[in-house]
Amino acid sequence: MFFINTLEALFLILRAKILNIRSPIKIGFLRVKNEENTILPCIKSVVDMFDKIVLIYAECTDNTMDLIYDYISQNNLEEKFIIKKYPYKVFPPHSPNYMSHNYNYENSLAAYYEFGFKICKKLARFRNGFICKIDADQIYIPGAYDLILKHMTFRNYKYVYNSFGGWDGHVIDGKSYFINYGKYKNGRNGIYTDHCIIPCSLAKKVYFTMHINENVAYEVMHPYSFKNRFMNVTSEIMWFHFNKKGAKGDGLNKSLLLKPLNSEQYKLYIKYILPLLKETNSPYKDLDVKFS
Secondary structure, three states: OHHHHHHHHHHHHHHHHHHHHOOOEEEEEEEEOOOOOOHHHHHHHHOOOOOEEEEEEOOOOOOHHHHHHHHHHHOOOOOOEEEEEOOOOOOOOOOHHHHOOOOOHHHOHHHHHHHHHHHHHHHHOOOOEEEEEEEOOEEEOOOOOHHHHHHHHHOOOOOOEEOOOOOEEEEEOOOOOEEEHHHOOOOOOOOOEOOEEEEHHHHHHOOEEEEEOOOOEEEEEOOHHHHHHOEOOOOOOOEEEEOHHHEEOOEEOOOOOOOOEOHHHHHHHHHHHHHHHHHOOOHHHHOOOOEO
16 A cells, blocks of 8 residues: 555656646637638637647538638648547437437537547646637637636646636527526536536546437536536636527528627627628628627
């Protein structure tokens, strides 16, 4: 027993020394599928936030991947991106296969995400820093992760963080504009979610699994051992989320209606989001965004 404890102590000392020598790494984890309307403004909004971006894709039938590869080539970002294609068919969230439990693991959203997350974990090994899941239909506010990074370094990378966009995570779609994530007791408020920022030191104990209810299936990050270590430290607004269903066929679905933003959100939209939409010629540049 003494010998085993000594070995464990030596391993921890060696690991601490390695962590002190190697600089922290910030890893973005991005999954894409038919995201041509938002992929470029999304990437441009986060590319400076991360040291590495692990990007996985499956069954893209639009121009998404061509846009990504062109952007990377034009900006000499080959060293920043790791791009891998998932080799299996993936059932979408509303697939009846999930509800009937009639599917193989490799066809699940969880397996798809694990495929990419394992790459992230290899990059994170023996490093401080964090892994953060990015969504391709979200455009991020500059410095969105600054507050979390400050807390993460202060806490010596020992906590899992909730990266929802504050309690007013906001969604641009035809159904609802504001979603108060705080009202959810299961899956949306630090119990389990796919919007966590995982310190590299804890990444090996986190994995993706499926959460299935009567209507829809979600892939969720599941850090079972760290439920009590979640800290809801976020800025008020971290991103704007665009529902890609609002743009169909030859462009923007003009019947898409938005509820008004408040004045603060509208200013952020005009200052940070709209210029990226225009710069990348996204159909969303023509949205009639108003504020109350």
